[in-house]
Amino acid sequence: MKGSLLLRAGVSAWVTAFVALPLLVLVVRGLEGGPAAFWEAVSGPAVRDAVGLSLWTAGLATAVNAVVGTCIAWVLVRWDVPGRRVIAALVDLPLAIPTLVAGMLILALLGPQAPLGRLLDQAGLQVAFARPGIVLALLFVTLPFVVRAVEPVLEELDPAEEEAATTLGARPVQTFLRVLLPPVLPAVAAGAVQTFARSVAEFGSLAAVSGNIPFKTLVAPVYVLGEVEAGNTAGAASVSLVLLALALTLQPLAHVLARRAGGGRG
Amino acid sequence: MAERILRKPAGASRLVFALVCGWLTLLLVVPLLALVGAVVQDRSEVLRTLLSAEARNALLLTLGVALACIACNGVFGVAGALVLVRQRFWLRRVLDALIDMPLALSPVMTGLAFLLVFGRSGVLRPVLDGLGVEIAFAWPSVLLATLFVTLPFTLREVALVLEEVGDSEEQAAATLGASPWQTFWRITLPNLRGGLIIGTTLTTARALGEFGAVLVVGGSIANRTQTATTFIHAAIEERQEPAAFGMALILAAAAILLLLFMQGLDPTQKRSPAHGD
Structure with missing residues (x-):
């Protein structure tokens, strides 16, 4: 009993030091200037443009990957196609x-x-160094999310229903849209939310391909880097809080949708 | 679940299959080949820059940090999973939520948060000055930031296994007179092997590739805090494309090896970090 309490204390201390403390400092630093300073830091034209760019490129990548990811999952789960293992490995590559x-x-x-x-x-x-590059990079790094969310749900669906639809004369596309898609939609949504959250937070690939031109290709996380490098850590922290708030709304949403989707160990 | 009999695609589904293959080839395979092509084309220059002291030191730092993360996360992952899965206490839900935070944060924000703790005007500055320890813009910051971003992987994988195996074997061992340590080393730890292997693989992949956080908190100082990824970033900024492509190919090759290793594992153990609940 003493051992388990010690373990509990150790793990709590580790998480507090590594996660809670830095986050707390980030929040305090982002808010310490008061509401006026916070508003000024997050409402300037450059910030608004960067956040806007992040949001719409993330939305576009999410829409594309929701469709593509569902198709890939369908191919992986339902069809005896050559190179299934290669496709599965490629999906995990990003x-x-x-x-x-x-x-x-x-x-x-x-x-x-x-x-x-x-x-x-x-x-x-x-x-x-242009906007198509941003979307392309996002499509690359977020490819697996919808596929991996949909796959386990699709696996648990009874193929007999699809077979019945086919026997009754439905074409494959009809079967897909009418029989298969409705039950997997929550899973698609869960994967899409993850895709969107990751896209808004994405930094590494965009730092390389976007060119980081203010008002043209500067996305929000790269804007934050610029503020840090310019020595404006308070402003950077304020903008970070906006992104953090978005992430903290999306993460539970993805969890709820994943739970509703079932599948896997659901 | 029993292996299901898969049918050959026909008609429209064949078209979907073709589109999927085409998409994956264009998005993933062709760019990889382009990277290999770029490196082969400039091979003498790539080789020269990769043999430089900066490149070697960057790779060594990345490897050292990755090994330290594997060790720390191995210990913390098992301890944390045991606490979160087996114990019930009021802080548990808070810990559970905090452990996923590194996955939600943009790496730049992680770097900024650590800078605000350890940096020039950081909250721990007086303490660190008193101890004479330098963390920000020195190698410890690279280690701390990488530990932060890799924190959830081993723990989550081990926790999944722990939930599946339950604790009946351990209770049997205890009934038969085994001490808690004996039970841990002979029963618990061997049971967790699968989760530890996957978690460690994911940790390694993330540690080798972490960029945003170590850039912000380490400052990418050549021979001191420059990692493999920040080496690439510095090379792009200096328009040293061969060096950037060469190092990128090394990291890509390491990632592919780790991926193949994961694919080779027992399929029932296979999981991806994107896995939900």
Whole structure:
């Protein structure tokens, strides 16, 4: 009994020192200037533009990956296709690859020095150091979330229902839309919320590919870095709090949706 | 669950399969090949920059920090999982929520939070000055920031296993007269092996690749606080593309090896960090 109390105290101390203390300091520092200073730090045109850019690029990446991720999960769970293991491994790749390296991959393919990048540039489509590059990087790093959320739910659905639909004359697409999709929608939503949260917080890949041009390609986390480097840690902390508040709303939402989705160990 | 008989795709589903393959190839495979191509094309320059003292020191720091994180998180992961799964107390829910915080925070914010604790005007500055310890912009900051971002992985994986195995074996051991230590070393720890292996793999991948937090709190000082990732960042800023691509390829190769290792594990143990509840 004494041992378990000691263990409890040790774990609590470790979490307090490593997580609670830094977070608390961040919150205090972000608010210590009072409401006026906080509002000034988070309402300037550069901040608003950076947060806006983060939100809409994240929304776009989320919409695309919700559709693509559901399709990938469907292929992985339902069909006997060649290379299923390769597809499964590829889907996990963005979780293993450092996000800065993900950015470097995009630069290697579409950067100003790369042949394909130059070609597209001449055709008038700039990807690296422009907004398409931001969306592309987000699509890369958030690819696994919807797939991994939908897969276990899809696995638990009885394929007999789909077979019945097919026997009664439904085409595969009809079966997908009418029979399969409704029960997996909460899982898709859970994955989408995770995708969105990760996209808004994404830093490494965007630091490499976005070019970080204020009012054009500067996303919120990179804006925070700029403020830190400029010595404005209080302002950076204030903007961080806004992002933190968003993350703290999205995380429980993803949890609730995942629980509703069931599947896995549900 | 029994392995289900999968059907061959036909008609429209074949089209979906083709689109999925095309998408994955364009988004993941082609950029990887482009990176390999860029490195091969500039191989002599890549080799020269990667053999420099800065590159070597950056890699050594990254490896050292990753090893320290594996060790610390191994101990904390098992201890934390035991507390969260087996014990019931009023702080438990708070701890449970706090442990997921590193996953919600943008890495830059993590770096900023640590800077506000240990930095020039940080809250712990007087204490650190008194002790004569330098943390911000020195290697300990890199270690602390990486420990923060890797905190949940081992713990969560071990906790999942712990919930599954229950405690009947341990109760049997205790009934048969085993001491708590004997029970822990002979029963609990061996049972947790699967979770520890996956958690450690995830920790390694994240530790090798952490960028935002170590950039902010470490400052990317060559030969001192520069890690493999901040080396890449510095190389881009100095327009040393071969160095950046070369180091990126090393990290990508390490990530792929870790991924293949995970894929090779028993499929019933396989889990991804994106896994929900």
